[in-house]
Amino acid sequence: MVLEKAVLAVVTTNEKKIKGGAPVFICDNQKEMDSIAKNLEAILDGIAHAISEEIYIIVKHF
Amino acid sequence: MNEYTLPIFYGVFVGVLARLFMLKTDYRQYPTYLHGKIIHIALGFIAAGLGTIAVPAIMEKEFTAITFLTLAASQFREVRNMERNTLSELDQYELVPRGSTYIEGIAIAFESRNYLVIFTSLFVTLAYLIFGFWMALVMTVVCFIISKVLMSGGTLKDIVDIQYVKPHFDGAGLYVDDIYIMNIGIPEKRELVLKYGMGFILTPKSFDARTTIANIGQRQAILHDVSTALGVNRDAGEPSLVPLAKRDLEDGRVGVFVLPQKHDLDIAIRVISNVPTLENAIRMPTESKANRKGEKKRWF
Structure with missing residues (x-):
């Protein structure tokens, strides 16, 4: 099977909603979340998708 | 001699x-x-x-x-x-x-x-x-x-109507008209996308055309041609700035989202009009026997 997408990281302000799997980055506020997501996006060559107001996932689209 | x-x-x-x-x-x-x-x-x-x-x-x-x-x-x-x-x-x-x-x-x-x-x-x-x-x-x-x-060969203008639509966001979702394109999380990137992006709606003129423009290769050809003719605001390591074409499942329209460097509407529409209909993408469902009514031959 060829992997087409992978969740590389999760960025959140609400740690209760996340468990296991990809690395999780816990932030204090929206501003910090935006800045971390932006950095991760650039470093990992992935796209930051907003799942909800509190959760971003960084996804690599192969 | x-x-x-x-x-x-x-x-x-x-x-x-x-x-x-x-x-x-x-x-x-x-x-x-x-x-x-x-x-x-x-x-x-x-x-x-x-x-x-x-x-x-x-x-x-x-x-x-x-x-x-x-x-x-x-x-x-x-x-x-x-x-x-x-x-x-x-x-x-x-x-x-x-x-x-x-x-x-x-x-x-x-x-x-x-x-x-x-x-x-x-x-x-x-x-x-x-x-x-x-x-x-x-x-x-x-x-x-x-x-x-x-x-x-044929070009796209023979099989679709092309219309410019400004892309917009609904939450994190990027839309061209009512066709969902992608999810962009970071607000800063959304601004960039709205600044550089252009959207087009391709409405198929017939049932055959609907299947032809649904072909992923055909859609990629459109994106490539527009990006070649008008430049593209994109770089390696910027995956969120990506031209995409998505399909409306209801009526077969295709929403094309591009990020040209030159924002010239006339040229963009002309380029899309002149994209070749790829031989390998052309489908003719109406030629299928099952689709032709009144031509049923029954031997028994």
């Missing part, structure tokens, strides 16, 4: 001329380089030679000469492979790739144009030998017209 010399020279000359006529560098940027052109002119020369020689050979009752044409066929199939391999290799380094369907279309065009050269040379030499120079000249014009007709 014998009776065949002039017809042979004329046949080869017209064949090479036909190849040059069919070798155009346009916005598709291929073949761009002098060396690429030389390869195709040289192969055109070989094709012209093969087509021309076949006629005097048959007139001299050397029927085995026809087997050389099979050699030509395998030779030009190799041309298709060469083009496919080169373009596929290069495609990995394109900011907006052409896609395999488009590449296959280009490769087929290169192969078939060599066959057109063979036929041109063959018929022109035949006309020269049987009817003389003036008839050969008439045949040359006829062959050029046929080549012109055969090499120009």
